[in-house]
Amino acid sequence: MQYQGVLTKMQSEIGDPIQYYLIFESDFIHINQLLDKRIQIEFDGYQCLACGKNKKIFRQGYCYDDFYNQPQVGDWVMRPELSTAHLDVEDRDLEFEKKAQLQPHIVYLANSGTIKVGVTRRSQVPTRWIDQGAHEAIEIVEVPNRYLAGITEVALKEHVSDKTNWRTMLKNEITDEDLIEFKNKLKDFIPSEVQSYFIDNNKETELVFPVLQYPTKLKSLNLDKTPEYSGILKGVKGQYLIFEDNTVFNIRNNEGYVVKLSISNK
Incomplete structure (x- = not known):
């Protein structure tokens, strides 16, 4: 399965465990269903949440100019x-x-x-x-x-x-x-x-989170430094995806980033 879109914070639904969804313009992903599957993330540019332009994201999904006027x-x-x-x-x-x-x-x-x-x-x-x-x-x-x-x-x-x-x-x-x-x-x-x-x-x-395995050490994924990453999803907590190799990816910190996601079995 392949998806492409602009990252915005995951939507959530109260439950036991909490249900998480990643919403794209014309599609959505039920993240809980991806546990124990391999996710490949490819950085594919920026799209400011205000002006929609491919301008480097400054903070909270906005380019520099929009961060100071929105x-x-x-x-x-x-x-x-x-x-x-x-x-x-x-x-x-x-x-x-x-x-x-x-x-x-x-x-x-x-x-x-x-x-x-x-x-x-x-x-x-x-x-x-x-x-x-x-x-x-x-x-x-x-x-x-x-x-x-x-x-x-x-x-x-x-x-x-x-x-x-x-x-x-x-x-x-x-x-x-x-x-x-x-x-x-x-x-x-x-x-x-x-x-x-x-x-x-x-x-x-x-609150109960959908986590199969918690990390023991933390490696934070930065798409500007590592534009392509692949790992097995082991959990979701807060706005983070948690992977088997202790990598964690903060969706909210990457709002406005355009990504390609490829989902496969291990």
Whole structure:
């Protein structure tokens, strides 16, 4: 089987295990069905997710120019506390920013080997946790806009990390943690204007990933340096493909790359 298309982040579907799909313009691949099969990846150019041109990808699927003018990659995306749509203040495109920022957001704890605090839109639960490779997560507060979620995250990251350790996550070096206890310890550090949004419900979400074999050492595939690679797929976790030879490939980090994929039995 052969496929060709522009990489964008894998779509996922909650299940036991999680189901993953790679979507191309005129086709899609159900990644779970490729476990234990050989995948050959060939780099075939770039296609910026904004302008569509064959220009070198700078970050997050965009060429240099579009990275600095597209509203969906404004600073407030990575730093929610910089959101200003609730003040009617534009960053790059106020209409877009209002739609994205002025909707319910969750501040959460996720355990992907180590506990981290994070922010996501309510509509992105549990997708955000899946993308981070978290095996368990719990909601702390639900607020009406991104700014309030951002200032909560800033306050809480004084007491818990806001980063995912991707190496620990991919090796599945899991530490058992009591997320409920962790959440309740953090309650007093939530900003006063957010205290009333604290979620008393202590429901935890558990996630199971389709992995047959976890890597012991990690070799990250870089298509700019290694434009052709072949390996046997052993798992999918977060936005990574995991191969038998300990190679891992971050699909999301390669958005905007045009690839040819060839699938065969071992």
